[in-house]
Amino acid sequence: MTQQNKPASSHFPLYRLLSDAPGGIVVDLDGEQLAAHSHETVASLMLRQIDPGQFRRSAVSGEPRAPLCMMGVCFECLVEIDGQRNEQACLVRVRSGMTIRRQFPRGERQ
Amino acid sequence: MSAPDLLIVGGGAAGLSAAIIARELGLSVELLDERPAFGGNYFAGAGNPSAGRLGEGYAQGADLLRKANGPRMHNGAFAWRIEPDGKTYFIDPASKVGRISPRRLLIATGAQERPVPIPGALLPGVMYAGAAQLMLKTFGSIPAGRAVLVGSGPLLLLLAKQLLGQGAALAAMIETTPRAGLLTTARSLPSALKVPALLSEGLSFRSALRKSSMAWHRQASGIFISGRDKAGSVTFTDRHGRRHTIMADLILLHDGVIPNDHVARQLKCKETWNPRQHCFNTTVDQWGETSRKGIFAAGDCTGIWGVEAARRSGEIAAIEIARQLGFINADERDRRAAEPLRQRARQVAFRPFVETHFPPTLSRAEFAHDDTVICRCETVTAGEIRLAIRQGASGPDQLKSFTRCGMGPCQGRSCAMAVAEILASETGQSIGEIGRHDIRAPLKPLPLGQIATVRDAVEEIVA
Amino acid sequence: MTSRHEIGVEIAVIGGGLVGAAVAYGLIKKGLSVVLLDEGDTAIRASRGNFGLVCAAGKGDKLEDYAPWALQGVHVWAEFARNLIAETGIDLELEQNGGFVFCAGPLALKERIDMMERLKRKSGLDFDVMEPAEIARLMPGVSSNVAGAIFCEIDGAANPLKLLRALHAAISATEGALRREARAERIERTSGGYRITTPAGMVTSEKVVLAAGLGNLGLAKWLGIALPIKPMRGQILVTERYESILKAPSEHVRQTMDGTFLLGGSWEDVGYDTSTTFEVTRDIAAQAVSYFPFLEKVRLMRTWSALRILAPDNAPIYDEIAPGAFLVTCHSGVSLAAIHAGKVASWIADGALPDEAAAFALSRFEPGLKEREIAYG
Ligand SMILES: Cc1cc2nc3c(=O)[nH]c(=O)nc-3n(C[C@H](O)[C@H](O)[C@H](O)COP(=O)(O)OP(=O)(O)OC[C@H]3O[C@@H](n4cnc5c(N)ncnc54)[C@H](O)[C@@H]3O)c2cc1C
Numbered sequence: 001m002t003q004q005n006k007p008a009s010s011h012f013p014l015y016r017l018l019s020d021a022p023g024g025i026v027v028d029l030d031g032e033q034l035a036a037h038s039h040e041t042v043a044s045l046m047l048r049q050i051d052p053g054q055f056r057r058s059a060v061s062g063e064p065r066a067p068l069c070m071m072g073v074c075f076e077c078l079v080e081i082d083g084q085r086n087e088q089a090c091l092v093r094v095r096s097g098m099t100i101r102r103q104f105p106r107g108e109r110q
Numbered sequence: 111m112s113a114p115d116l117l118i119v120g121g122g123a124a125g126l127s128a129a130i131i132a133r134e135l136g137l138s139v140e141l142l143d144e145r146p147a148f149g150g151n152y153f154a155g156a157g158n159p160s161a162g163r164l165g166e167g168y169a170q171g172a173d174l175l176r177k178a179n180g181p182r183m184h185n186g187a188f189a190w191r192i193e194p195d196g197k198t199y200f201i202d203p204a205s206k207v208g209r210i211s212p213r214r215l216l217i218a219t220g221a222q223e224r225p226v227p228i229p230g231a232l233l234p235g236v237m238y239a240g241a242a243q244l245m246l247k248t249f250g251s252i253p254a255g256r257a258v259l260v261g262s263g264p265l266l267l268l269l270a271k272q273l274l275g276q277g278a279a280l281a282a283m284i285e286t287t288p289r290a291g292l293l294t295t296a297r298s299l300p301s302a303l304k305v306p307a308l309l310s311e312g313l314s315f316r317s318a319l320r321k322s323s324m325a326w327h328r329q330a331s332g333i334f335i336s337g338r339d340k341a342g343s344v345t346f347t348d349r350h351g352r353r354h355t356i357m358a359d360l361i362l363l364h365d366g367v368i369p370n371d372h373v374a375r376q377l378k379c380k381e382t383w384n385p386r387q388h389c390f391n392t393t394v395d396q397w398g399e400t401s402r403k404g405i406f407a408a409g410d411c412t413g414i415w416g417v418e419a420a421r422r423s424g425e426i427a428a429i430e431i432a433r434q435l436g437f438i439n440a441d442e443r444d445r446r447a448a449e450p451l452r453q454r455a456r457q458v459a460f461r462p463f464v465e466t467h468f469p470p471t472l473s474r475a476e477f478a479h480d481d482t483v484i485c486r487c488e489t490v491t492a493g494e495i496r497l498a499i500r501q502g503a504s505g506p507d508q509l510k511s512f513t514r515c516g517m518g519p520c521q522g523r524s525c526a527m528a529v530a531e532i533l534a535s536e537t538g539q540s541i542g543e544i545g546r547h548d549i550r551a552p553l554k555p556l557p558l559g560q561i562a563t564v565r566d567a568v569e570e571i572v573a
Numbered sequence: 574m575t576s577r578h579e580i581g582v583e584i585a586v587i588g589g590g591l592v593g594a595a596v597a598y599g600l601i602k603k604g605l606s607v608v609l610l611d612e613g614d615t616a617i618r619a620s621r622g623n624f625g626l627v628c629a630a631g632k633g634d635k636l637e638d639y640a641p642w643a644l645q646g647v648h649v650w651a652e653f654a655r656n657l658i659a660e661t662g663i664d665l666e667l668e669q670n671g672g673f674v675f676c677a678g679p680l681a682l683k684e685r686i687d688m689m690e691r692l693k694r695k696s697g698l699d700f701d702v703m704e705p706a707e708i709a710r711l712m713p714g715v716s717s718n719v720a721g722a723i724f725c726e727i728d729g730a731a732n733p734l735k736l737l738r739a740l741h742a743a744i745s746a747t748e749g750a751l752r753r754e755a756r757a758e759r760i761e762r763t764s765g766g767y768r769i770t771t772p773a774g775m776v777t778s779e780k781v782v783l784a785a786g787l788g789n790l791g792l793a794k795w796l797g798i799a800l801p802i803k804p805m806r807g808q809i810l811v812t813e814r815y816e817s818i819l820k821a822p823s824e825h826v827r828q829t830m831d832g833t834f835l836l837g838g839s840w841e842d843v844g845y846d847t848s849t850t851f852e853v854t855r856d857i858a859a860q861a862v863s864y865f866p867f868l869e870k871v872r873l874m875r876t877w878s879a880l881r882i883l884a885p886d887n888a889p890i891y892d893e894i895a896p897g898a899f900l901v902t903c904h905s906g907v908s909l910a911a912i913h914a915g916k917v918a919s920w921i922a923d924g925a926l927p928d929e930a931a932a933f934a935l936s937r938f939e940p941g942l943k944e945r946e947i948a949y950g
């Protein structure tokens with residue numbers, strides 16, 4: 001058995017933008033104001049802002065889950081958007097003033 | 111009341127090409143796509159200013175998007191219920207239900223990744239390769255930490271090339287493509303050679319990748335992913351029988367793509383099992399008409415034939431629809447369809463190369479150990495499915511009702527194939543005989559209030 | 574796997590839905606050699622499409638003897654469930670914390686109360702009448718669009734899918750007792766009983782039980798009998814999971830143990846058409862949202878329709894339609910599952926129907942009455 005590389009770092013968004021032009025849209029993610037680009041979706045923004053382990057937890061098993069397909073098929077990207085739960089974050093574009101709430105099993109909060 | 115000549119569901123390569131031709135021929139066209147931008151999987155992001163970065167294929171996409179652009183092209187509009195006569199209920203970005211009653215319907219809903227139920231695949235930090243490609247194409251984002259690519263298929267090679275080209279740190283490529291596949295490739299070459307551009311592109315990936323510093327393991331097997339709250343490493347056996355564990359932040363899985371055919375299935379269009387592609391194909395005639403008269407399907411949702419074939423099949427369907435509706439006669443149809451038919455045939459001839467070279471590996475049932483989760487939404491394991499079969503579940507619908515497998519929000523998009531595989535291996539029937547569970551409206555979950563408030567005014571909501 | 578050779582048993586039960594499976598399970602418990610012939614995955618199956626209520630309220634409206642029978646059926650459910658769960662390890666999710674019938678207006682409420690009073694005189698079934706404020710204690714979020722409700726303490730619900738699964742699991746524990754993909758295509762009388770033809774082979778039996786739901790229409794014809802039953806479509810909606818909030822079921826809205834809401838159910842006389850329609854989906858959603866406004870934001874996951882198997886008086890039919898050939902058919906296969914596995918299986922095992930069964934005989938429908946002349950309600 002061989003081991004390569006060092007262990008993964010403990011806190012890490014999965015993606016980064018290639019350009020560093022600042023985004024012109026501001027959304028609210030669990031009380032934090034985030035700048036986003038107008039063509040981004042909620043999922044793509046979150047994937048480059050937060051740790052994937054903090055994306056959401058399954059309502060069935062309570063386990064952490066995060067986007068898998070980015071094309072509307074897997075339903076692993078569910079978030080609350082403007083008060084409506086279980087929206088597919090990968091299909092919804094950011095809008096100024098949008099409020100996004102991560103979902104954890106009911107009664108539980110991060 | 112909106113009653114266009116043609117309603118197209120899906121604005122990817124096939125749907126957009128169909129829209130362009132249909133409008134040219136004088137048809138009134140309406141198009142729905144659930145994504146916030148058109149382009150589907152291949153031309154995703156082709157409308158972005160940065161699209162040029164990814165080469166001329168995407169410049170072509172920008173052209174397609176420009177030509178298709180027009181009124182009655184709805185983004186963020188999801189078709190959630192379709193009647194056998196083509197009448198379609200959709201939900202628009204303002205969360206209103208609309209209804210369209212077209213004279214003809216074209217389903218162009220594309221492909222999805224072949225689901226890969228392997229141990230650890232549920233962990234955050236595991237994504238499909240297609241997702242990373244969409245992050246790059248649509249959002250100009252690349253992996254921030256160390257990424258590992260796992261699986262088989264041309265997309266995996268292409269993605270590696272694209273990500274390396276953008277400066278991403280790829281820790282390793284773990285290919286599961288079997289050796290048998292590599293050997294038979296030579297036999298498939300003659301027909302493949304008819305499409306030299308595509309082929310040489312495919313082969314060039316390997317040589318480009320060989321020059322990079324990325325570790326490259328071939329014919330890997332026994333793959334599982336570990337991590338506590340997110341993926342941390344991937345373990346596999348290499349072709350010499352040695353076990354390896356590679357640390358990674360992002361693990362990108364790929365085992366080819368399969369049709370995204372929920373719309374056709376909700377309509378109970380006839381389908382056939384395609385053993386070479388190892389997936390079901392919606393049955394269509396040469397023009398794209400399904401077993402339901404007046405309902406057409408084109409592009410990858412009818413079988414995996416690639417982007418060029420998808421464009422041509424969209425055009426061909428539009429031309430025949432124009433004939434059926436009296437916009438052109440049969441001679442005119444044959445004249446106009448000749449070239450796209452010929453080009454599609456060339457593309458189809460290329461597929462045996464891909465199909466033989468890259469058979470599904472990661473996703474096959476032999477990987478499904480009893481504790482591997484098959485249904486992600488309801489967390490149903492392979493063992494629970496096998497138990498239900500032993501207790502009397504004789505087919506996919508009964509299995510669904512016995513285990514809740516397929517009852518979650520994805521409606522079985524992630525588990526139906528694996529369920530069919532397991533049923534086949536447990537009962538000795540073929541996957542084609544077993545089929546998949548029934549698909550019923552709504553095609554995706556939508557809030558009750560949005561349906562409840564639709565009164566007789568439903569038609570007026572249509573813009 | 575299916576084998577084609579002929580098998581011989583004491584009793585063949587035709588129909589692997591809730592009714593047939595319950596009877597077959599009961600017969601096996603009594604030590605008889607039984608085969609259950611199950612049509613398979615594509616069967617038109619009410620058992621997979623129903624609401625899961627285990628209830629007596631309102632039963633017997635058109636045949637008063639049904640009221641005490643339904644009440645008995647509910648009373649024996651808990652013990653039946655205990656045994657079946659112990660045997661199979663499958664939780665039936667039985668809840669018997671009472672059940673509601675909601676009424677939208679005062680007139681509807683008054684009519685309901687009158688009916689319940691009438692049935693109470695026959696069966697002794699107790700009930701309460703609740704105002705919206707009282708309802709809200711068990712059903713938080715209920716709106717003032719509900720004028721009032723009937724509440725029956727003994728009513729409740731179970732998971733019909735798990736019930737069917739558990740029955741199949743229990744039956745298949747006996748080698749050879751469950752035959753899949755074995756749709757009965759033909760029944761013939763023989764000197765010693767019956768011979769049944771199925772795609773999975775021939776079955777001979779001393780007795781036969783017709784428990785094939787609407788399929789009984791065709792099966793009974795082999796024995797020269799025309800049955801007065803017909804399909805009545807019900808469309809049902811199911812939502813995504815939600816926190817556990819509703820403590821008791823009603824016939825319009827019930828929350829399952831998984832947290833999903835079941836919303837029902839239409840009564841449509843449309844023959845064998847099992848499609849769903851937009852209009853009914855919308856109307857069921859609208860009614861549910863009007864009773865429980867918080868449901869507005871809860872997502873619809875699936876719609877389906879199932880065919881109820883309805884006799885003109887909505888009550889079960891139990892009869893011996895030819896020597897050793899028993900007919901068991903009813904609409905409420907969940908509510909009556911326990912009593913079918915118990916008493917009804919005993920009757921069949923004994924080979925004779927007692928006086929108690931007389932009220933449910935075919936002869937209650939006028940002999941010779943043609944189907945189209947029967948008024949359905
Ligand atoms: C991840 C991935 C990578 C690929 N890479 C390559 C490649 O490198 N080279 C190649 O030749 N081919 C590739 N393919 C295949 C190629 O993408 C397809 O051949 C091509 O996109 C097919 O076009 P299409 O129009 O059939 O489908 P798509 O382009 O997939 O478009 C389908 C559209 O339908 C929409 N839709 C689906 N259901 C609904 C609904 N109910 N209501 C509204 N809208 C809906 C979707 O949002 C999507 O936009 C890839 C496929 C995938 C999945």
Ligand code: FES
Pocket residue numbers: 043067068069070071072073074075076077088089090091
């Ligand atoms: S990431 Fe798969 S549906 Fe959104």
